[in-house]
Amino acid sequence: MxxxxxxxxxxxxxxxxxxxxxxxxxxxxxxxxxxxxxxxxxxxxxxxxxxxxxxxxxxxxxxxxxxxxxxxxxxxxxxxxxxxxxxxxxxxxxxxxxxxxCTQLRYALYISIRGQVYGCPGELFHIGAMVGKGKRTLKDIWEGVSKNRKxxxxxxxxxxxxxxxxxxxxxxxxxxxxxxxxxxxx
Ligand code: SF4
Incomplete structure (x- = not known):
């Protein structure tokens, strides 16, 4: 430094x-x-x-x-x-x-190679799936999450x-x- x-x-x-x-x-x-x-x-x-x-x-x-x-x-x-x-x-x-x-929360998503979608960071906060039962598009998943205002x-x-x-x-x-x-x- x-x-x-x-x-x-x-x-x-x-x-x-x-x-x-x-x-x-x-x-x-x-x-x-x-x-x-x-x-x-x-x-x-x-x-x-x-x-x-x-x-x-x-x-x-x-x-x-x-x-x-x-x-x-x-x-x-x-x-x-x-x-x-x-x-x-x-x-x-x-x-x-x-x-x-932080302006990333709810705008930055982590998508696993298995099509699972998580909020920031890592795999702790599952917010949707793009495969399997109940699958949704990434757009729907993203729009369906409440935006962080604070x-x-x-x-x-x-x-x-x-x-x-x-x-x-x-x-x-x-x-x-x-x-x-x-x-x-x-
Ligand atoms: S972990 Fe994610 S939500 Fe938390 S400050 Fe970092 S970028 Fe923001």
């Missing part, structure tokens, strides 16, 4: 570098500082919790590394407060703390990787302290 910065790859807009920061028990205390550090370097910080995919589709595995709901809510609040103090526009509560909202990652919420009350708790803080920052936001 230092070398990339040395040669100036962190300069310019839109950003060209990003840092994927997974929130874990082991690094929890450092995450906020990393977020600020990368913001100051003009590197996009992507602070997120597990997605239920691969090994972490097993709840037991997630629990080994995951932090509590309270810790996640506190971290999200701290990051959004920092954003508000530094003039970073609030788009809505994102699964990527302080970052852009942009918070449903797979993460359903798998307890993001707290259900994250959005309301963060909005409470944002409305109370930084109403200007969320004006006009739905």
């Amino acid at each position: 230092n070398r990339l910065v040395e040669v100036g790859l962190n300069k310019g807009n839109p950003k060209r570098l990003g840092a994927d920061i997974l929130v874990l028990k082991d690094n929890y205390e450092e995450v906020f500082d990393m977020y600020v550090h990368f913001r100051e370097l003009n590197i996009y910080p992507m602070v997120c919790t597990f997605i239920p995919c691969g090994r972490t589709s097993i709840e037991r595995q997630r629990k080994r590394f995951d932090v509590t709901d309270e810790m996640k809510i506190a971290l999200w609040n701290k990051i959004y407060e920092w954003n508000a103090e530094h003039g970073i526009r609030f788009e809505g509560v994102s699964p990527f703390a302080g970052g852009h909202v 942009y918070l990652c449903e797979p993460r919420i359903k798998s307890i990787s993001l707290p259900k009350e994250l959005e309301t708790k963060v909005l409470e803080v944002m409305k109370e302290k930084y109403s200007g920052a969320i004006e006009g936001d739905e």
Whole structure:
């Protein structure tokens, strides 16, 4: 990372570098500082919790590394407060703390080679089949799924990787302290 910065790859807009920061028990205390550090370097910080995919589709595995709901809510609040103090526009509560909202949910589909259709990510959320009994066209399956309007990652919420009350708790803080920052936001 230092070398990339040395040669100036962190300069310019839109950003060209990003840092994927997974929130874990082991690094929890450092995450906020990393977020600020990368913001100051003009590197996009992507602070997120597990997605239920691969090994972490097993709840037991997630629990080994995951932090509590309270810790996640506190971290999200701290990051959004920092954003508000530094003039970073609030788009809505994102699964990527302080970052852009996810616009893929319900628009990005995973289609298996067996004609099964899943929502994001992986094979956890079956939403239809293009083969066999009850088969439908991909267009029908896609149009029949309720569109995500809140942009918070449903797979993460359903798998307890993001707290259900994250959005309301963060909005409470944002409305109370930084109403200007969320004006006009739905
Ligand atoms: S729905 Fe969740 S897992 Fe899928 S792209 Fe969005 S943030 Fe990522």
